[in-house]
Amino acid sequence: MTGRRTGITLGAAALAVAAIFALEWPTDRPEAASTFGTLSDGRFSTGMLVGSGDGLVRTAAAGDLAFVLDGDSLAGGFPSTLGAFVAVAHPQDLTTVYGRLEPGTLSTYLTTVRERDILGRVSGAGAAAWFGVFDRAKDAWVNPLILLAPEKDSIGPVIRSVLLSNDERSYRLGEARTVRQGRYEVLLDTADPAGTAAGRAPYSVRLLVDGIERFACRFDSAAAPEGVLLFDPRDARTGPDFYDERGFMRLGTLDLARGAAYLNVSVADFEGNSRELTYQLAVE
Amino acid sequence: MTEEARKPLAAIALVLAVLVYYFVAAGKLEPEFVLAPAWTLGLDGATPSDPADPPASGGATLGFELGRFHGQASADGRLLFAGGKEFRSAVSDGYVIPYALDSDGLTVLDASGAPSYEIRAPGAPWFSAGRLFLAGPEMGSVSEYSETGELLWTFDLGAPISAFAADGGLAVAGLVDGTIVAIERDGSVALRTAPGGSRIEIILGLAVDSARGRIAAVCGIDRQRFVLLTRTGGAYRVASHSYLTTDFRRPVSIRLSADGRHAWYEGADGIVVRRLEDGSESTLDFPSRDFTISEDPVRGLTYLLSRDGESATLVVVSPPDRVLGRYYLPGADAFARAYGDLVFTGSGERLAAFAAGED
Numbered sequence: 001m002t003g004r005r006t007g008i009t010l011g012a013a014a015l016a017v018a019a020i021f022a023l024e025w026p027t028d029r030p031e032a033a034s035t036f037g038t039l040s041d042g043r044f045s046t047g048m049l050v051g052s053g054d055g056l057v058r059t060a061a062a063g064d065l066a067f068v069l070d071g072d073s074l075a076g077g078f079p080s081t082l083g084a085f086v087a088v089a090h091p092q093d094l095t096t097v098y099g100r101l102e103p104g105t106l107s108t109y110l111t112t113v114r115e116r117d118i119l120g121r122v123s124g125a126g127a128a129a130w131f132g133v134f135d136r137a138k139d140a141w142v143n144p145l146i147l148l149a150p151e152k153d154s155i156g157p158v159i160r161s162v163l164l165s166n167d168e169r170s171y172r173l174g175e176a177r178t179v180r181q182g183r184y185e186v187l188l189d190t191a192d193p194a195g196t197a198a199g200r201a202p203y204s205v206r207l208l209v210d211g212i213e214r215f216a217c218r219f220d221s222a223a224a225p226e227g228v229l230l231f232d233p234r235d236a237r238t239g240p241d242f243y244d245e246r247g248f249m250r251l252g253t254l255d256l257a258r259g260a261a262y263l264n265v266s267v268a269d270f271e272g273n274s275r276e277l278t279y280q281l282a283v284e
Numbered sequence: 285m286t287e288e289a290r291k292p293l294a295a296i297a298l299v300l301a302v303l304v305y306y307f308v309a310a311g312k313l314e315p316e317f318v319l320a321p322a323w324t325l326g327l328d329g330a331t332p333s334d335p336a337d338p339p340a341s342g343g344a345t346l347g348f349e350l351g352r353f354h355g356q357a358s359a360d361g362r363l364l365f366a367g368g369k370e371f372r373s374a375v376s377d378g379y380v381i382p383y384a385l386d387s388d389g390l391t392v393l394d395a396s397g398a399p400s401y402e403i404r405a406p407g408a409p410w411f412s413a414g415r416l417f418l419a420g421p422e423m424g425s426v427s428e429y430s431e432t433g434e435l436l437w438t439f440d441l442g443a444p445i446s447a448f449a450a451d452g453g454l455a456v457a458g459l460v461d462g463t464i465v466a467i468e469r470d471g472s473v474a475l476r477t478a479p480g481g482s483r484i485e486i487i488l489g490l491a492v493d494s495a496r497g498r499i500a501a502v503c504g505i506d507r508q509r510f511v512l513l514t515r516t517g518g519a520y521r522v523a524s525h526s527y528l529t530t531d532f533r534r535p536v537s538i539r540l541s542a543d544g545r546h547a548w549y550e551g552a553d554g555i556v557v558r559r560l561e562d563g564s565e566s567t568l569d570f571p572s573r574d575f576t577i578s579e580d581p582v583r584g585l586t587y588l589l590s591r592d593g594e595s596a597t598l599v600v601v602s603p604p605d606r607v608l609g610r611y612y613l614p615g616a617d618a619f620a621r622a623y624g625d626l627v628f629t630g631s632g633e634r635l636a637a638f639a640a641g642e643d
Contacts, residue, residue, distance in 0.1 A: 041406035041421035042388065066486050066505060067446050067460050068534045072372070075489050075535035075574075078448035079372070079408035081385060082423045087444070087460045089484050095460060097444055099422070111533065130422065132444075136461045136485075139442050224440035227473065229424065240440070 021092045023060035023147040024115055026131050027052035031151055031194065033128045035270075036143040037201035037219035037231065039243045041081075044201070044231070046141040046222050047097065047132030055121045057098050057129045059113045060148075063090035070106040082130060086119045093137035099130035140223035145203070145270040153194040156273035157202040160189040162265050163248065164256075173263065173279040181258050181283050186215070187248040192269045200269075207251045208264040215251040256283045317600060317608035319638035322626055323361030327353045327633045330363050332397070345395045347375040347411075350617060350630040354380050356395040357635055359623060365397035376411035383409060392416075392433065401433035412450040419445070426457060428471070437471025447487045447501070447535065453494030458487025458501060464513075466492070466499060466520070475520045479503050479511045489536035489549065496544045498560075502528070502536040510549065512560065524563055528552075537572070541586065542579045546604055548588075550575070555590065557604045566605040570597060578621035583640060587627055589613075589620045596620075598629065600640070 033049040034040065067087040073079050082099030084106055089095050098119055106120040113119070122129045133142045145151070162173040164184035171179050186207060192200040207215040217238050222231050231238035237252055244250060261281045268274035327350065345356045345364060354373040355366035371384040379400065380393045390409055394400040403409075407418040407427070418427040420438070423445045427438035447458030454474060456466045462485025466475035478485060482504025489502040497515025502508065507527045514523040530536075530552050538549035547558045550572040558565045571592035578587045585608070588599040596618040598611040613620065613631040620629040626637045 043421060046422055046424060064484055064505065065533050066484050067488070069446075070534065074446065074448055075537045076412075076447075076449055078410050078417075078445070079374070079419050080423060081408050081419050081421055082444065083385065085423070085444070087446070087486070089486075095443075097460070108534065111531070132422070134443050134461065136443075139461070139463075141442075224424075224442040227439045227441075229440035229442070 021061070021090070021094065021147060022149070023096065023133070023144065024058070025148055026050055026057050026060050026096075026098060026119075027122075027129060028054050028056070030149060031153075031197070032145065032200060033197045035192065035200040035203075035219070036141070036145065036222075037203075038199060039201070039247045042243075043229075043240050044222075044242060046229070047099070047130050048144055049100075049128040050131050051126070051128045052122045055125075057101060057119050057122060059088055059115055059117045059119055060096050060131070060133075061088075061090050061094075062112075062114045063088045063096075064112055065107075065110045066095065068106050068108050070108055071103050083123060084120065085130070088113060088119075089136075093135060094142075095134045095136055097130070097132040097134065099132075100127065101129065135221070138221070138223065139225065140221045142221050143203070143219050143270070146220065150271060151194065153269060153271045154273065155192075155194055157190055157192040157267040157269050157275045159265060159267060159275050159277050160191065162263070162277070162279065163187040163189075164254070173281070174277075177280070178282045178284060179256065181256055183253055183255050185253050186251040186263075187244065188251055188265060188267075189246075189248045190267050190275075192267075192273075194269070202267040203270040204268045205249060205251070206264075206266045208262075209254060210262050211264075214254065256281070258283050316643045318641055318643045319600070319609065319611065319627060320641055322637040322639050324634055324636040325357060325361055325363055327351075327355075327363070327366055327635065330366060332363050332365050344623075345378050346623060346628050347377045347380065348619070348630050348635060349373055349375045350619070350635070351615065351633055353633065354382070355397070356380065359626065359628075359637070361637060363635075364395050365393070367393070367397055372408070374409040374411050374416075376414065376416070379411070379416075381409045390418075403429055403433050405435070410448075413452045415450060415452070415455075417448075417450065417455065419448075426455065426467075428455065428469075436469075437467070439465070439467055439471065439473075441465060447490040449490040449492045451492050451494050454492050454499075456490050456492045456499055458490045458503070460486055462486050462503065464490070464499065464501060475499070475513070477513070477520065479509065479513075479522065479525075481509055481511075481525070482507055488532055488534070489538040491538045491540040491547065491549075493540045493544060498523075498540060498544070500538055500540055500547050500549075502530075502532070502538050502549055505531065505533060508532065510547070510558065512547070524560075526563065537575050539577045541577070541603065542581060543603075548575070548577055555588065559604060568599070568601070568605055568607070570599055576619070576621070578627075580622040580625070580627075580640065582625065585622075585640060587620055587622055589618070591616070591618070596631070598627075 066089040084101040084103045085099035101120040102123040164171045192202040204218040266276035356364040374381040390403040428436045443459040443461040483506040491500045499513040513520045554567040555572040570590040574591040586601045600608040618631040
């Protein structure tokens, strides 16, 4: 299967799953502190963080308790970077994963679970649980927001800056209206604030140059068929180096020739709130 | 012959019978196995040895992680370094890595406790077979680093890791979707397979013996299985399997013996010893939830450490299942492992070494 077909298949699968299977929020706060795709520990997250008012973490749907790690390491001592965590296998080939739980609070006695059964407590006051959804049939992580009830989010994403950068210099678009011709990497600093959360990734990003789409991704699903996790199997730019060391998204490189250039950057969150900026540049 | 005359003869006959029984009929008594103390070392208040005074045993160091301490000791019983554990730590023979789960870099300490090198990456470190691995964020990847801190390879696994094992040749990850991925030393994939055979696919425990091309797993729910994969003709295939009576939904301990003859894994009623040659099994009646094995190939002994809450039992076994002795070790994180002709143990806040022998 080609990369483009794989990407289309994964996206279609995510939407198809959403159409037939819905999940409950795993805590009493239906608000993501960080979203699928957010920069976390140096790479993008394949799940989301969800705060809990009462400290409890509950099953998002009925299923079978498949795995309970009620400690901080696996058999043999391999450490868990999800902390104590639980995996619940559901019909429709989905597995939900609940991490960052408090060891000793997990419901280890359960075998089958109903929707909203208590799985454990978050580790510490004000802490958030990690929540992920894995599609076993497609070997891919699915953006949980696709399957959860909508958030109450009317705040649009923000575009903090767009940079054109190469080894010699870096231009901040909006401030710089004239740039020298040459090859540049396009860097985007964006976030999707909602409620009390500020550092969330948006749901989709698109870059147009002179009206032609040069980069587009939607954070629907992520898969690692060749040992490298990608949001979009057809685009290697959506891999582990998607974020630079500052947390800026790398949207690819452009060769700017002398004349005028128009760059259009748009970002949107899952609720459809969007932000779009257009820059006109004189290339010398 | 009168009655009086017969009495001496009867006494002589009785003595002769006893002598004949003693020299002829008596069987050979088995020598009793003993662990004789070689040295002990209290960690509380102990001071490390002078670094200029190297260990007598050729520089060999033994890493330990015990209670609130981690560090290194020499095989002849001297403390080289003992640090207080403020966070978690990964320990090997020669190195200690203190770490916190939210740190984005690691400092690797040498046997004297001095910084040796740094790794600038997020994750949690783990040593196995002298190799340093890093569990990546969200249990979704694993990396290996050299002894100088260089990244050798990194691999995104897709689903979260639920089991992991490594030896000198292979690193093997089991995932919550029931997939097993084996990675060669150069980072290439040696195997990617899903044993299947159960209603819910998941890998709960893994063991690897790359020299013999074997990977053993406890996997699946409804029904749970023991599966042995062996490499034949360059590819791994299921060599044997059996359905289990267990219904574990948590990590399961499983080990392969160094001599390639046995698999040890957690059973419903104890530790199951499976003979790989014919698939026959016996069960050792000890707590099985969290156990380790360490082997003395010269003496043909297996040291089995069975943990049970706040204490552990060191069981000396002549494989497959003959128990030669058992020793109580207090402390939730007690450990025991063979080192040459010694058994190196940690319990409470005390390190000790014992020499195996017969009495």
